[in-house]
Amino acid sequence: MLERAVSALLSPPSRAFTAAIHALPEAVCVRIANKSWRDDPRCPRFADLAYLELDHVTFDGEIARGELVVAAPLARRAVEVFRRLYQLGFPIRQMKLVDDYDADDDRSMSADNSSAFNFRVIAGTQLLSQHALGRAIDINPVENPWRRPDRLLPPEGEAFADRTTVRPGMIVRPGPVVAMLDELGWEWGGDWRHAFDDHHIAWTRAL
Incomplete structure (x- = not known):
C-alpha cells in the first residue's frame, strides 16, 4: 500500500x-x-486570525499561489504542512477562501477547493466545527471525500470512494502525506471510526 x-x-x-x-x-x-x-461571541476576532499566501503544486505540475485563513497561533504550523506537501510534489486543485463560495461548504467541496477557517457547526449537529476556530484545513475534498457506508460528500468524489486505487491528490494511510501529518502532530479525519473524512486535517493540541 x-x-x-x-x-x-x-x-x-x-x-x-x-x-x-x-x-x-x-x-x-x-x-x-x-x-x-460571523458577529458571534464564539467566533474568533479578526485579530486572532491570520491570512496565508502559499505556493502549491497543481494537477498539471505547475506552481500556483493559494490562500487560507487560519487561527493566528496555528499559522506557522499550517505553512509547514503545505511546505512539506509542496516538497513531496502533492498536487492541490485550488486553494481559495471559502468566501468565494459564500462560505457554503458543499459548494466549496464540490469545486475541489482546499480551505480552512469557516465559522460553522458540524453538519447535522449544533457543535462548532474545528473550522470555526481556524484549526482545521480541508485538502482536495473531491479526491478525498467524506465517507460513510450510506453517504459520500461531495458527490463529485464518488470516483474516489475506492481508496485502494491511489491517484494524484489522494491522502491515504499508509502514505507519505499521513506520515508527515503524524510527524507534525496533526489529526487526520481518515482515522475516524464512524465516518472517514479523508480531506480533513485538524490541530487538536494546545497552541
Whole structure:
C-alpha cells in the first residue's frame, strides 16, 4: 500500500517553496465578514486570525499561489504542512477562501477547493466545527471525500470512494502525506471510526 500511495504524488518542483503570513488585511476582513466570519461571541476576532499566501503544486505540475485563513497561533504550523506537501510534489486543485463560495461548504467541496477557517457547526449537529476556530484545513475534498457506508460528500468524489486505487491528490494511510501529518502532530479525519473524512486535517493540541 505504501508503494501505491506514492501514486498520489507528482514530481517535486524545482523552485523553492514560498509563503507569507499576514495579519488579516482590511480587504480580507471585508471579504469574509458575514460569510465565513460571523458577529458571534464564539467566533474568533479578526485579530486572532491570520491570512496565508502559499505556493502549491497543481494537477498539471505547475506552481500556483493559494490562500487560507487560519487561527493566528496555528499559522506557522499550517505553512509547514503545505511546505512539506509542496516538497513531496502533492498536487492541490485550488486553494481559495471559502468566501468565494459564500462560505457554503458543499459548494466549496464540490469545486475541489482546499480551505480552512469557516465559522460553522458540524453538519447535522449544533457543535462548532474545528473550522470555526481556524484549526482545521480541508485538502482536495473531491479526491478525498467524506465517507460513510450510506453517504459520500461531495458527490463529485464518488470516483474516489475506492481508496485502494491511489491517484494524484489522494491522502491515504499508509502514505507519505499521513506520515508527515503524524510527524507534525496533526489529526487526520481518515482515522475516524464512524465516518472517514479523508480531506480533513485538524490541530487538536494546545497552541
